[in-house]
Amino acid sequence: DARVTQTPRDKVTEMGQEVTMRCQPILGHNTVFWYRQTMMQGLELLAYFRNRAPLDxxxxxxxxxxxxxPDATLATLKIQPSEPRDSAVYFCASGLVTGSTDTQYFGPGTRLTVL
Amino acid sequence: GQQVMQIPQYQHVQEGEDFTTYCNSSTTLSNIQWYKQRPGGHPVFLIQLVKSGEVKKQKRLTFQFGEAKKNSSLHITATQTTDVGTYFCAFRRGGADGLTFGKGTHLIIQP
Known part of the structure; x- marks a missing residue:
């Protein structure tokens, strides 16, 4: 069963530190998305790539x-410097987006806490 | 920008009762997707609706897309404890691939 994987699953860091989150999309998917989820704002789209090129x-x-x-098997999201307001769950999702299909498969998320 | 409003925000039901969540937009949507997120989990795709008036069923779940393509609903018949979670509607803005999500409806089931 193909899945999107994300590392780390949990990250606690101090304000000002650099944070790097990694995502391995499902093999064969052409589009990778980054979303952020907070209680206040809900699920928000941050960015996405099509065939590794940034589109939005x-x-x-x-x-x-x-x-x-950097390659078809790895997407990264970096925050530098991190701030407490960046605390959230960051989801990566991938999908094979064509004219007729655009189902997105979400990874388990990285829970980021910035102190 | 284009947004959707989901109601209710929270819904408490007794196990075995029905549940409905609604997604409303002030503008016409080209499509609507529904996702389920279990507590502590990640969103999982349930279905996509594209056509005006479309109705799709998945076992106890019934999804509808309004005739004007401005609203959608998810109805669960005879809820079970496994239905607990947050149900989100989401849509793609024209020309874009990223999803805009509603705030979700949290379904709480009392046994």
């Missing part, structure tokens, strides 16, 4: 967040 990162705070896809 308008949901991401540009000054401290960066998303990359």
């Amino acid at each position: 990162d308008s949901g991401m705070p540009k000054d401290r967040f960066s998303a990359e896809m």
Whole structure:
């Protein structure tokens, strides 16, 4: 059963530290998404890639967040420097987006706590 | 930007009772998707609706897309404890692939 994997599952860090979250999408999927979930804002789209090219990162705070896809098996989301307001669960999702299908498969998430 | 409102925010039911959550938009949606998230888990895709007036069923779950494509509903018949979780509707904005999610309806079932 193919799944999206994310590491780490939990991360506690101090304000000002760099945080890197990693995602391995399902093999064969052409689109990778990063979402953030908080109690206040719910699920928000941060950025996404199609065939490793960034298509939209308008949901991401540009000054401290960066998303990359160095190869087809790895997507990364980096926060530098981290702030307490970044505390959230960060989900990666992948999908084979075509004209007729766009089901997204979510990973288990990285729970980030910034102290 | 385009948003959807989901109601109710919380729903308590006795096991065996029915449950319905509603998703409403002020503008026409090209599609609507429904996801379920168990406590501590991740969103899991349930279904996508695209056509006006579409109705789809999955065992005890019935999904509807309104005729005007501005609202959708998820109905669960005879809830079971395994139905506990948060149900989200989501849609793709035209020309984009990322999803915009509603705030979700938390389903709490009392045995």
